[in-house]
Amino acid sequence: MSVITRFVLNHKLFVLAFWLALAVAGAFAAGPAAARLTTSFAMPGPATQADQAIAERYHVGVTDPVVPVVTLPAGQTVTSPGITTELTRVFSAVNRTVPGARVVDYASTSDPAFITKDGRSTFALVTIPRFNPMAGTNAPEEIGRAVRAAAPPGWQVGVTGIQALGDSQPRSGGVDVLAESMLGALGALVVLVYVFASFLAMLPLLIAGISILTTFLTVFGLTQVTGISQIVQFLIGLIGLGVAIDYSLLVVTRWREERAHGRDNRAAVEAAMDSAGRAVVFSGVTVAIGLLALVVLPVPFLRSAGLGGVLIPLISVVVAITLLPVLLDTVGPRLDWPRVRDENTASRGWTAWARITFRRKGLAASIGIVVLALLMIPALSLHVGEPRTSSLAQSGPAHDALTILTAGGVPSGVLTPIVVLTDGGQAGTVAHRLSGLPGVDGAVAPAAGGNRAAGTALVTVLPKEETSMPSGQDTVRAVRAAADGEAAILGVDGSGASTIDFVHGVYGSFPLMLSLIALATFLLLARAFRSLLLAAKAVVLNLASLGAAYGVMVLIWQFGYGSVTVWGIPATGSITMWVPIMVFAFLFGLSMDYEVFILARMREAFDTTRATGAAVVEGIGRTGKLVSSAALILVLSFLAMSTAPQTDLKILATGLGAGILVDATVIRCLLVPALVGLFGKFNWWLPGWAAKILRTKPSLLPAVPTTHPPHPATTSS
The missing domain is CATH 1.20.1640.10 (Multidrug efflux transporter AcrB transmembrane domain)
Known part of the structure; x- marks a missing residue:
């Protein structure tokens, strides 16, 4: 250096x-x-393979559809004479506005699953060409305008769907x-x-x-x-x-x-x-x-x-x-003005805190471990998926259109349909078979609306539950199980299938990734601190901090304790599938910053004094204000991020902010000094064989470990 x-x-x-x-x-x-920058979120897996096969034949992949909802005037029902013809004309206007869109509705299927209990409202599933998920699309608004323009006087038109319910800005x-x-x-x-x-x-x-x-x-x-x-x-x-x-x-x-x-x-x-x-x-x-x-x-x-x-x-x-x-x-010297305070002595408050924590190290460690455990326990219930529709919007036109459907007995699962690519001649048989599966509200194989091409057909399965939820994913698994070994079925696609593949691909590899990171970090820190114990403790505490962040996300968002009070959003039922891995990637490194800052200063103090107590007081006294200030800056940044309109960004910001806050307080200012005090002289031990592997000098155990920190001379705030 x-x-x-x-x-x-x-x-x-x-x-x-x-x-x-x-x-x-x-x-x-x-x-x-x-x-x-690329906008593709595809990943290897059966759903992606099916999506590619569908895109090759139909020139449009599978996304959660836009759902226009039509309500007829009082006295008319969807099954009234002439209404089916009008519906065909109304929904065909979609293709003039969004070329290449695929439409599934009552007019093309005659399936009662597309009609509410009172018979006055119906809907269509409109799959639009691919769009940038990071920038959104204005397709819901365009489709709504097209359907309204084509609808006869007195017909009410609304538009819902995952994209419409989410923020489209x-x-x-x-x-x-x-x-x-x-x-x-x-x-x-x-x-x-x-x-x-x-x-x-x-x-x-x-x-x-x-x-x-x-x-x-x-x-x-x-x-x-x-x-x-x-x-x-x-x-x-x-x-x-x-x-x-x-x-x-x-x-x-x-x-x-x-x-x-x-x-x-x-x-x-x-x-x-x-x-x-x-x-x-x-x-x-x-x-x-x-x-x-x-x-x-x-x-x-x-x-x-x-x-x-x-x-x-x-x-x-x-x-x-x-x-x-x-x-x-x-x-530097000219910028250091006015010099209200200097760094000649350690912080008085942090020095006092370090001394108290060291002397009551058993109690401090117990409190820290209990707090961490309470925060980590909810993480055991973490479900990875996509937020349920009720958390995407609580008011507005898209919410109102969805309410018409759900109040009329149409399950919200229709917003996340399962799409099955089949042999064209077997589509009707496949649809009939799939409609009887548990969790399926209906399965249709329309001949019109862009659902037939190149000797194949698309069967649209309407699940009762949203496929981002556990019960909805069980339905996807049931469809896949039914398709397994069925020659007439060429692939199963849909957001639920993609979510299952994502979770399997990412979180199935999570233990491998965790092991690689933990090993690499341990070796790096063991060399930096010249200590096996300090490095191992740093890795363990970092993982504990991550678990606490996951627990807070589950409590606030998945269970809804606080999401309504703070953001006005009900429980999401799941954590957006990419958020936990991103929280891990962010927090593991960022929180390790504080560990390095504190332990590096403790190691330096110990090498000078050969006393564990003095090292704890010096390390916390000198870095406490630094760590808390750095953490506060990040928490403020994530707090600002939580005001973004997208629910997934709110969840991400909550996890990051909670992780940094827990790490800077419970971990670094409570558990770190307490555990260093409890482990005593063994904190500083690096045997010769390990030093040779790490290519650094060994660190022998001090003969007489210090049990109480010395009283520093003069301190300042």
Whole structure:
């Protein structure tokens, strides 16, 4: 680290010009990079194979349909003379508005499953050509206008469906994501002003901005040679703001501390980089490991997210260890004004807390373990799927149209139909067989509406329960079981089938991914801390923090304890299928930041004092304010993210915010000092054989471990 620091300090003009050029180029590349990101969420599996087979023959894949709902005037019913002809004309208007759309309705099937109990309302299932799920589609509005224009006077028309119930406003992308990140930085600025009480508060934001812009530039280059998922832009914005500020906080705080101890500015920069800079490197690599683990998953969009997401922590590290020391060496002293407080002594409050926690380590550890256990238990009930329709909208035209159907006895499962590709001559037989399966409300094989092509036919199965829910997925499994070995059935498709494949592919590989990450992280931290126990404890506590985040998501969203009160959204019944894996990728690395910051300082203090108590007090006293401030910045960012209109983003933000909050409080400020105190001298042990494998020097056990922390001389707030 000292070699790198001396090099950049001897070439300051070059370093400044280099990062300025990259930042400017990144600002211009952000928009084009976002435009080149892929929108495909497909993954290998039977549903994808069936979807490809359907797309080849029908030129449109399978998505959850748009559902126009027609209600006739009082005195008329769907089965009244002439109404079927009118319905055919009304719903055929869809194809003039959305060419290539596939339509299934009562007129083409004569199936009573498409009629409400009072006979006055009916609906159609309209499958539209593929659209960008990150940007939404205006097809529901277009289809609604077309059906209304074609409907006779007195007919009422509404439009519902998963897409219509969800928020159809375009999601952020490219420059918008960048702007949102900078907007989130305003909250970070308030915290940084409190931490530094000087103009130094601007430095972490500057480092974050340059890191994010440079990452967008790098991603733009990657998109020229491979597909990168749109999810990457959110990783860049959220993780970039978090880790870049974290790393800057650590380095700048240590630089101020070294200056307060009497070092001249250049020596203070070098000392800060030699200690805090090393911690930044280890921390950044750990964050990168968490994201790079996505590459082992058999899902293309997650693999590309891992590949693209790993760039932001690594680039943030490079900016922090090259540009930041140059800025501290040149303008740092002038920015450190007004100097309301200095870093000559540890925080009085955090030092007192560390001393109390160390002395009552058994009680502190017990409290922390109980709190974690209570938060983790609900995670055992986690169900991965998609939110039920009742949580997507509680008012509005789409909700009203769905209410007409459900009040009329039509189950909400019709919004997530199962589509079966069959031999054209056997479609009717297959539909009759599938209609008798448990959980099926009806199965139809219309000859019109774009449901026959190339000697094949599409059978639409209407489940009673939404296929994102456990009972609805049981229906999908029943259909698949019936199709297994049936020569007339060529494939089973639909969002429920895709969800089952996704869960199997991603979470079936989860133990492998978890093992790889845990092993890599353990080896990295064992070398960084020169301790087997500290590294193992860090991995275990990080996983416990993740479990607590999952538990909070289940309590708030799946069970609905708080979702109505805070967001006005009822229980979702499940957690969006990609959210848990993303929460893992985010939290495992981000929360490890705090572990590295604290334990690196404890290790440094122990190497000086050879006393565990002194190491705990010094480590918490010096990093407590840093960790809590960094966590607060991230929590504020995720709080802002939870105001997004999309329910899945609210769930993601809740999990991330809860994970960071639990990690920074229960884990780092309670369990870490308590457990270090309980394990005593064994915290610092690295036997010779392990040191040889890790290519570092061994750490022998101290002869007499200290049981009580010393009383520090002078402290400050």
